[in-house]
Amino acid sequence: MTTTDAGGAAPFTAETFQNQFLGAGADMVDAVVTVAAAADPGAGGAATSMSKDRAEVVVVDCSGSMGSGRKIEAAKAAASAAVDVIEDGVAFAIIAGDHEAKLLWPTDGRSFGTASLADRDAARAAIGQLEAAGGTAIGTWLDLARRLFSSTGAEARHAILLTDGRNEHQTPYELTAAIEACRGLFQCDCRGVGVDWEVEELRSISTALLGTVDIVADPDELAADFRAMIASSQARSLPSVSLRLWAPQGAVVESLRQVAPEVVDLTATATSSGPLARDFLLGGWSPGETRDYHMRIKVTPGGVGEEMLAGRVSLVLSDGTIATQALIKATWTDDAELSTRMDRHVAHYTGQEELANAIQEGVAAAKAGDQKTATVKLGRAVQLAAESGHEDTMRLLREVVDVENAESGTVRLKAGAEKAAEMTLDTRSTRTVRLGKPEAAAEPAAPAEPAEPPEGGQPETGA
Numbered sequence: 001m002t003t004t005d006a007g008g009a010a011p012f013t014a015e016t017f018q019n020q021f022l023g024a025g026a027d028m029v030d031a032v033v034t035v036a037a038a039a040d041p042g043a044g045g046a047a048t049s050m051s052k053d054r055a056e057v058v059v060v061d062c063s064g065s066m067g068s069g070r071k072i073e074a075a076k077a078a079a080s081a082a083v084d085v086i087e088d089g090v091a092f093a094i095i096a097g098d099h100e101a102k103l104l105w106p107t108d109g110r111s112f113g114t115a116s117l118a119d120r121d122a123a124r125a126a127i128g129q130l131e132a133a134g135g136t137a138i139g140t141w142l143d144l145a146r147r148l149f150s151s152t153g154a155e156a157r158h159a160i161l162l163t164d165g166r167n168e169h170q171t172p173y174e175l176t177a178a179i180e181a182c183r184g185l186f187q188c189d190c191r192g193v194g195v196d197w198e199v200e201e202l203r204s205i206s207t208a209l210l211g212t213v214d215i216v217a218d219p220d221e222l223a224a225d226f227r228a229m230i231a232s233s234q235a236r237s238l239p240s241v242s243l244r245l246w247a248p249q250g251a252v253v254e255s256l257r258q259v260a261p262e263v264v265d266l267t268a269t270a271t272s273s274g275p276l277a278r279d280f281l282l283g284g285w286s287p288g289e290t291r292d293y294h295m296r297i298k299v300t301p302g303g304v305g306e307e308m309l310a311g312r313v314s315l316v317l318s319d320g321t322i323a324t325q326a327l328i329k330a331t332w333t334d335d336a337e338l339s340t341r342m343d344r345h346v347a348h349y350t351g352q353e354e355l356a357n358a359i360q361e362g363v364a365a366a367k368a369g370d371q372k373t374a375t376v377k378l379g380r381a382v383q384l385a386a387e388s389g390h391e392d393t394m395r396l397l398r399e400v401v402d403v404e405n406a407e408s409g410t411v412r413l414k415a416g417a418e419k420a421a422e423m424t425l426d427t428r429s430t431r432t433v434r435l436g437k438p439e440a441a442a443e444p445a446a447p448a449e450p451a452e453p454p455e456g457g458q459p460e461t462g463a
Helices: 071-085 117-127 138-150 172-182 199-208 219-235 344-367 371-388 391-397 419-427
Strands: 012-017 021-023 028-037 054-061 091-097 101-105 156-163 187-193 213-216 238-246 252-260 271-274 277-285 290-298 307-316 322-333 401-405 410-413
Touching: 012 307, 012 344, 028 307, 028 322, 028 344, 054 071, 054 138, 054 219, 071 091, 071 117, 071 156, 071 187, 071 219, 091 117, 091 138, 101 117, 101 138, 138 156, 138 172, 138 199, 156 199, 156 219, 172 199, 187 199, 187 219, 199 213, 199 419, 213 219, 213 419, 238 252, 252 277, 252 344, 290 307, 290 344, 344 371, 344 391, 344 419, 371 391, 371 401, 371 410, 391 419
Parallel strands: 012 322, 021 322, 054 091, 054 156, 156 187, 187 213
Antiparallel strands: 012 028, 028 290, 091 101, 238 277, 238 307, 252 290, 271 277, 307 322, 401 410
């Protein structure tokens, strides 16, 4: 583990897990980097101090379909519950969405109200007037949220987006453009109520905006879920940080994914921070929070005995300070025992990523009527869930398939499996189980650490 800090206790730590030994001619380096925030938010000074400057936006679908099955009444109760638990002094606003977006509250020309007795009462009164009518154009809802957040200097910006339907009154391009315009401006948790919305549609929003996606099949559970989302947002009291990945000249970052607590593909979100470095925004953190990231870097192979720095991960604070670093190394060897040994963290999270993909592909195949592919994919998911001890996912899988042999992945699709069960499995497919540190004895002895080049410099190679 390599860490640095800006003075005092480190606000973040980073630790690398990998087998750095590659066979002759091999060019792919895999590593898992575990990043942990300090339990004491003040440890890193002002850049990681508790953020009290927050803004919350609640987006409520009020399209015509929300008028069925108690959904609009449950949505109103949930929005009111969210207002109740927003901390005093926090800026907040309510958006009503159908085929267009309307600022439901505040109504006095302000972009945001302030959580207080008077403003909460006024917001709840406005929410109580919501009626279900019109269509669904989710991109317009995001556009209005973006305009609101752009008007505030709040450090922490968070939205909740609730819908019960598909984005039927916009083109896919319009929704994608709206999502991209919001990227990096605020975080957004998405919820689908009922079973008539598209998981991939909401997942595209939550992934780009560093939030979560889930199904609330029973409208009566919405209020508790909204309270939990606000509480989780308020717990993320550390300002947003970025992961900076430096790779040597000629190297290609094949992928960078968050793999715990859930799988989020960050590969396409990078922005350049120098000729050889890219930044990936990670969003806000809670004190003591830990996340794992899996990265694959394709490098130019070295000769047997040569060693190189294949990558350097830096956590960059909101003021530009580099809080901590972790090194990713590569050493070429003709010792097959060393080069074929897979680090257990890399193996575990590679399996977790495959598990998520197998579930999503299996559910998609079942939805398309391709029972053969669905059976194969969900069978593989059962096998992977059993191997990794992912009991929550196994429980959800058993709602969709009958498991004959978990070890071999032998399953049968359940006749008449409920759509809600399939959607729940799909939305929660990205949740992972973490792996603890390996025993020291299980790791191969590492050679001397290579000299660390400056940012943008060349790695040193040599025997």
